[in-house]
Amino acid sequence: LVSGFSVVAPAATSDVATTSRSYDAPLPHPQKMSTTSSAVKTKWLVVGGGIHSVHISARLLGSGVVSSVEDMVIIDGHDELLQSWKSRTHGTGMEYLRSSAGYHLDLKEDSLRSFDQRTTATSSSSAEDGTMIIAKKRGKNRGSVGHKDKERRSLFSNDYERPRLDFFNNHCDEVIAKYNLDQIHTKGFVTKIEPFDDYVKVQVSMGESGEIVDYHAKHIVLALGNAAPSIPTWVDEYDLKNGLVKHLLDDNNGDNGAGQSIDDSCKNIKTAIIGGGISAAHKALQLAHKNSSNNEHDTAESKSTAAAAIHLISRQPLREQQFDTHQDWMMDQAASKRSKDGGGYGLPKKQMMYQKCDCLKERRKIIAAERIPGTLTPAVYRGNNGLKYAIEKGEIGWHQASVVEKERVQDGNGRDQILLKLSCGESIQVDRVLLATGFNKNVPGGTMIQNLIDNYGLKVSDYCGYPVVDKHLRWSSEQRVFVAGALAELELGPSARNIAGARLAAERIVQAFERA
Secondary structure, eight states: OOSOOOOOSSOOOOOOOOOOOOOSOOOOOGGGGOBTTBOEEEEEEEEOOSHHHHHHHHHHHHTTSSOOGGGEEEEESSSSTTHHHHHHHHHTTOOBOSSOTTOSSSSSTTHHHHHTTTEEESOSOHHHHTOOOOEEEOOSOOOOHHHHHHHHHHHBOSSTTOBBHHHHHHHHHHHHHHTTGGGGEEEEEEEEEEEOSSOEEEEEEETTTTEEEEEEEEEEEEOOOOOOBOOOTTOOHHHHHTTSEEETTOTTSOOOTTSSOGGGGSTTOOEEEEOOSHHHHHHHHHHHHHHHHHTTTSOHHHHHHHHTSEEEEESSOOOBOSSSSOGGGTOOHHHHHHHHHTTSOOSOHHHHHHHHOOOHHHHHHHHHHHOOOSOBOHHHHHSTTOHHHHHHTTSSEEEEOOEEEEEEEEOTTSOEEEEEEETTSOEEEESEEEEOOOBOSSOTTHHHHHHHHHHHOOOBOTTTOOBOOOTTOBOSTTSOEEEOGGGGHHHHOTTTTSHHHHHHHHHHHHHTTSOO
């Protein structure tokens, strides 16, 4: 979930509205001067509008590699930067991020912690009641020390100082405003990329108009996020089009303006959630808590009916893991230097051994072994009102099984329902199925990336098909095409897709322009 998600080929896009603020008047933007007959020239073009794109853009500007926002363009298919991130994370019911306070989109490591000293949130129940929280500036009367401590505890979790989602998003908005990134965002879809000796040609289909505009950029960054959500083979087009089956990470899943499924507001909707990871757990807990709140004044019999309304189906046992990769993989070089200067070990051994490994097949095996998907944090599983206790109380029915067959049936009112037959022998009839099955394993970027590989000889691993880049994440002989996120994982390692990976990538790219 923590990767930046962006659309890079013409497709229908979500119109999900996200919390935003008004900033200064827009800066002059190349799009306003562009025509189909002449190319728009820019020094930097970033493809994607997610976590990686925003942080890398901020780092390029903040470090001085890019001297002015007028020298940079961000191309993304959404109305706003981070729109996909916000709708997806909020739609899962996430309350606190999995990563700690040191991983965010600003430059300084303590930026998110110090942001706590300048802002406060109106409520700490963003995921509980399904609303987005807007941070407000503190006034002169800041209250007692005890109030401040309580306020801080609501903004960060007790374990690993993990930020609350709405607070993290407010900080992201602050970073976007700080570097005027919203002013250089162009809504469009990159359809083709052609690297030349002196520039990179980027063909863009502009928003709803479909006008084709060519950009000529000295450097581009491909911050594409993950590939498409993984859909099981038993799901068909009818299920998806009619809302019987939805993927929690699908931008086009019929969500309302808050990024939350419209059906979530209905009482005691029978729901099956497929998946055993943290997104599945977040959603199951959110729905169970809503049912519990909705049925607070109901009879014991109706409460019993509500208890069976949420089913969690996972092939594997529920497994605990604090992070989906070990923290050693998240340390950037700046943190490594601070560690060494303070008497620590500096760069972790895992990273040093990875960098010394020249075999791409072995690197891919290390990534597969060190990145552990489909796990839950102890706080989500055994924490206050955690999944373990919701299952024990019967609020959530957990089934360790696979779906072996699916049928469409009708309830007593003639409405479509889904009947799932499980490998454990059980059958479950529900109003809808929510998929928390992650992303597919294809290389992000689809035909656009494949065109680069096929027509311009950009090197990829024979073993997995992912880009082979240098230490500064440059992917072309002309050294004008940079990659980030999943596309950079053979160089960065297992945490490349995460927020930590955005920081690792930005650091490497900036270093390519630093004087020795």
